[in-house]
Structures are given as structure tokens and as C-alpha cells.
Amino acid sequence: MIKALLASAMLVSNIGLGWFDAQFKTYDKMQKDLHELAEPGFVEYKSCELIIKHLEENGFKVERGVANLPTAFVATFGEGEPVLAVLAEYDALPGLSQDTTACFSPRVPGGYGHGCGHNLIGTTAVSAAVGVSKWLAQGHKGTIKLxxxxxxxxxxxKTYMVREGLFDGVDCAISYHPTYQNQILRDTWSSKIGIIFDFEGRTSHAGGAPHLGRSALDGVEAFNMMMNLNREHFHQNSRLHYVITNGGEAPNIVPDKAQVYYYLRHQDPEVAKDILQRTIAAAKGAAMGTGTTVKYSFVAGSYSILCNTHLGRMAQRNLEKVGGVKLTNTEKSYIEELYRNAKLPAPDFSKFEEVKPFQEVISSLGGSSDDTGDVSQVVPLCRVETCLGAIHTWHFSSISGTSIATKAMLNAAKTIFLTFVEIYKNPKELKKIHEEWEAVQGKEYKYECLIGNEPPALEYYRNIAKKVNK
Ligand SMILES: [Zn+2]
Structure with a gap:
């Protein structure tokens, strides 16, 4: 009897996983097409359409332009509870354009590229959602949302989508990101506030009439100086970093406009808010001292990530079942060459092939941020990661467009599929996920956006694009 049950359970999961293997070509092409498109944030029109077309062809109903964001959408398949969700991303990074060869070779010099593998995040979510929809269509009850x-x-x-209440009614969500190892994320990371400061002064001939000028760049430099002194007095694990997105045009023209773009981060959103107030005060002080004025505008603000342990453990079991990527000798040679050209230490192939054990205690080391944090504030969430190397680099742009990446992302899609099937079949799992959620967040939890009612900065990429294209 037990043997028969085990055999039937194996059969169901085999059918599921077999479907993913059979779809390899489809999703290999999708991720490579997204890799080539490599569009900036909020203008990922073509990437978005490519994904929506595939979802609609597979029976999903799609609501476009949600939360007043032209390239945001919600795709739904199935009926009734539970409602499970995956998160797709498809925006690229400035300056990381790259083809898939093992040497530095931008497709568009200085252009955008998938150095964070969001082409894979998009395709993982799509393949997992379509796979789940095929399973639901076999006569199972429940809804899958992408x-x-x-x-x-x-x-x-995501912040604006959460603020709009688009995640209301979702029972739990799983996200994906390619990274340094095969694992379930067990770190809260940081809350983050992105903010742009525009200084304005008075232009003048820098040599002939400097006394008439008031340099906006001086305002930026004085501000940055104050912030660098402040580092010593911010809370432990605070992170702040900036780029000067406009520093003037020529040394002999006193710049009347200058701009600096800051990220302020801390694990605790209250600390991030405190840093924000002190940062604004420093900007005002710098403006006063340099005879300039300053205005600021928010680009984004996101919470640190709440990792749901029960959901994470379920995903861990399934990730271990699926395993890592078995690299061929050709793939190993490619990675070795890539690492050599990027001046990195030799690759550790075991990271690609093995799954890291589950980390029971959630750490809070800070560092990076992700707007998935906001989703995790309102919906129990875990994040699956598979190994591809060091993100936000040209060499990651390269590997993220290869079939090695397709293998890694399909492992994540399979993991999400297996975990969701378990939840659809066993409501007790969802009960445990929700009990843990309520113990952490409290029944009365109400989401408050870190940047209040600020509108989305739909044009934010232009500031960066201007700099990169120069
Ligand atoms: Zn990313």
C-alpha cells in the first residue's frame, strides 16, 4: 500500500518535472530573447509584451498597466483558493550590456544588460506559473497568479503594486533570483530608500568672474563630504552610496545645476527613515553653506525581506530533490575562461552542482535590498536562488544569457512547481505558513509604504541613461 502511494506520488511529480524538461527549448529561447532586449526599468515594453503573449497563449487572463505602471501586469489562471503567486522581473542594468561570449564584449557599448539575471527571473516565474496551470488544468482547485x-x-x-493592494487575497508567494549558490534565501537584507538631490546655483565664467558664480557642484561635494563624515555616526550595518549623475559640463563654466543620487540602507526600516532625515538635513546645510539651493525627489523605498521559514523548508526539500546544474566539460571550460577574463579566482563548480543546507536561523547581515521585501511584508514569501556567480558585473551579463543559465533557472521553476503542488494538495501546509506569518507580523498588520504616497519615478532611468550614454 505504502509502496503504491509512493509510486503514485512519484508519478505525479515525474509528470510535472518531465513537463519542464520538455519545455527547455521554449524557455531557453524566452530568456535569451529577454537577454537581448535588455530594457531599462519602467520602459520594458517589449520584454513585458513577450511574456504576456506567452501567458495569454497558455490561457492566463492578464490585467495590464496595473498600479499606474505601464509595464506592470497581473496574470491569473484557475479558480478559488488557495491563491499562490510568483513574481516576474524583466528590467536590465545600465552599463552592463554584454553578449554571451567569455570575454568582455558589449552588444551596445555602455548600454543596458542583464547583469542581475532578471531575464531569468522573468522566465522562471513564467515557466513555473505555466507548469502549475497545466497541473491545475488536470482538475485541481486553486489559482496561480504571476x-x-x-x-x-x-x-x-513592486512597492507601488503592494501599495495599490494588488497582493490582497494571495496566500503565499515564491520569488527567484540567480546568485552565488543553490539555496533558499535566509537573510532579511536591507530596507532601502533611493533619493535624488538636485542642487541649483548660478553660472558664471569660472576664470573671468568666479565671484559671480555659485557652483551647484560645490553643493553636491559639500553634501557628500558631510555624509562621509556622518558614516561614523550612523547605526551599525548602515549602507549609503551615491553617484554624481550631473557634475557640470566644463571646468571653465561654473555649473548652475548638479545632481547626486543616493541609496540609504539599513535592515531596520525605522533606522533607514532616521538616516533619511539626517541626509536631508545635511543636503540643506550643504546648500546653505555654498550659496545654492537643493530639492530632493524619491526614486524608491523598499522594506527588508521577511523570510517565511515553513515555506522555506518546503522549498528547500524540493530544491534538494531537483538538485543543482550538472555542468558539461564544455560549460566548465566556458566558465573557467569567463572567470579568467574577469580576473576572478577559479570557479568553485561544487557551488553550481550542490544545494546549500537550509539555514535555520534567519540572519540580518544587511547589504543588498530588493523590492520583493515589500511583497514579503504583506504575503508569506520565500525566495529560491540558484548558482550562476557574482551579480551586477559584465561577466554575469554574459553567463545569464547562456543555456547554463536556462538549466539553473529551470531548477528554480521546478522547485516552485513542486512546492506549490504540495500546498494545493495539502491545506495544512498553508495553515502552518499562515500561523507563522501571524506570529511574526501580527493579525492587525497594516502596510505603510516607506515613501508614503510619492508617485512612481517612471523617468528615473533617464538620469542614469544620460550618464552612461555620454
Ligand atoms: Zn536583481
Whole structure:
């Protein structure tokens, strides 16, 4: 009897996983097409359409342009509860354009590229959602939703989707990101506020009439100086970093306009808010001292990530079942060459092939941020990661468009599929996920957006694009 049950359970999961293997070509092409498109945040029109077309062909109903974001959408398949969700991303990073060869070779010099693998995040979510929809269509009850989330790299599309209440009624969600190892994320990361400061002064001939000028760049430099002194007095694990997105045009023209773009981060959103107030005060002080004025505008603000342990453990079991990527000798040679050209230490292939054990205690080391944090504040969530190497680099742009990446992302899609099937079949699992959720967030939890009612910065990429294209 037990043997028969085990055999039938194996059969169901085999059919599921077999479907993913049979779809390899489809999703290999999708991720490579997205890789080539490599569009900036909030203008990922073609990437978005490519994904929506595939979902509609597979019977999903799609609501476009949600939360006043032209490239955000919600795709739904199935009926009734439970309602499970995956998160797709498709925006690229400035300056990381790259083809898939093992040497530095931008497709468009200085252009956008998938150095964070969001082409894979999009395709993982799509393949997992379509796979689940095929399973639901076999006569199972429940709903699968795919959220098309734009501008993760800086624009924080998910924040506005959460603020709009689009995740109401979702029982739990699983997200995906390619990274350094095969694992379930067990770190809260950081809350983050992205903010642009525009200084304005008075132009003049820098040599002939400097006394008439008031340099906006001086305002930026004085501000940055104050912030660098402040680092010592911010809370432990605070992170702040900036780029000067406009510093003037020529040394002999006193710049009347200058701009600096800041990220302020801390694991605790209250600390991030405190840093924000002190940052605004420093900007005002710098403006006063340099005879300039300053205005600021928010680009994005996102919470640190709440990792649901029960959901994470379920995903871990399934990730272990699926395993890592078995690299061929040709693939190993490619990775070795890529690492050599990027001046990295030799690759550790075991990271690609093995699954890291589950980390029971959630750490809070800070560092990065992700607007998935906002989703995790309102819906129990875990994040599956598969190994591809160091993100936000040209060499990651390269590997993220290869079939090695397709293998890695399909492992994540299979993991999400197996975990969701378990939840659809066993309501007790969802009960445990929700009990843990309520213990952490409290029944009365009410989401408050870190940047209040600020509108989405739909044009934010232009500031960066201007700099990159120069
Ligand atoms: Zn990313």
C-alpha cells in the first residue's frame, strides 16, 4: 500500500518535472530573447509584451498597466483558493550590456544588460506559473497568479503594486533570483530608500568672474563630504552610496545645476527613515553653506525581506530533490575562461552542482535590498536562488544569457512547481505558513509604504541613461 502511494506520488511529480524538461527549448529561447532586449526599468515594453503573449497563449487572463505602471501586469489562471503567486522581473542594468561570449564584449557599448539575471527571473516565474496551470488544468482547485514587476533595479515597481493592494487575497508567494549558490534565501537584507538631490546655483565664467558664480557642484561635494563624515555616526550595518549623475559640463563654466543620487540602507526600516532625515538635513546645510539651493525627489523605498521559514523548508526539500546544474566539460571550460577574463579566482563548480543546507536561523547581515521585501511584508514569501556567480558585473551579463543559465533557472521553476503542488494538495501546509506569518507580523498588520504616497519615478532611468550614454 505504502509502496503504491509512493509510486503514485512519484508519478505525479515525474509528470510535472518531465513537463519542464520538455519545455527547455521554449524557455531557453524566452530568456535569451529577454537577454537581448535588455530594457531599462519602467520602459520594458517589449520584454513585458513577450511574456504576456506567452501567458495569454497558455490561457492566463492578464490585467495590464496595473498600479499606474505601464509595464506592470497581473496574470491569473484557475479558480478559488488557495491563491499562490510568483513574481516576474524583466528590467536590465545600465552599463552592463554584454553578449554571451567569455570575454568582455558589449552588444551596445555602455548600454543596458542583464547583469542581475532578471531575464531569468522573468522566465522562471513564467515557466513555473505555466507548469502549475497545466497541473491545475488536470482538475485541481486553486489559482496561480504571476505578477509582472517592473524596474526592480532602482525603480521599485513592486512597492507601488503592494501599495495599490494588488497582493490582497494571495496566500503565499515564491520569488527567484540567480546568485552565488543553490539555496533558499535566509537573510532579511536591507530596507532601502533611493533619493535624488538636485542642487541649483548660478553660472558664471569660472576664470573671468568666479565671484559671480555659485557652483551647484560645490553643493553636491559639500553634501557628500558631510555624509562621509556622518558614516561614523550612523547605526551599525548602515549602507549609503551615491553617484554624481550631473557634475557640470566644463571646468571653465561654473555649473548652475548638479545632481547626486543616493541609496540609504539599513535592515531596520525605522533606522533607514532616521538616516533619511539626517541626509536631508545635511543636503540643506550643504546648500546653505555654498550659496545654492537643493530639492530632493524619491526614486524608491523598499522594506527588508521577511523570510517565511515553513515555506522555506518546503522549498528547500524540493530544491534538494531537483538538485543543482550538472555542468558539461564544455560549460566548465566556458566558465573557467569567463572567470579568467574577469580576473576572478577559479570557479568553485561544487557551488553550481550542490544545494546549500537550509539555514535555520534567519540572519540580518544587511547589504543588498530588493523590492520583493515589500511583497514579503504583506504575503508569506520565500525566495529560491540558484548558482550562476557574482551579480551586477559584465561577466554575469554574459553567463545569464547562456543555456547554463536556462538549466539553473529551470531548477528554480521546478522547485516552485513542486512546492506549490504540495500546498494545493495539502491545506495544512498553508495553515502552518499562515500561523507563522501571524506570529511574526501580527493579525492587525497594516502596510505603510516607506515613501508614503510619492508617485512612481517612471523617468528615473533617464538620469542614469544620460550618464552612461555620454
Ligand atoms: Zn536583481
Amino acid at each position: 505578477y509582472g514587476c517592473p524596474a526592480e533595479e532602482g525603480g521599485g515597481g
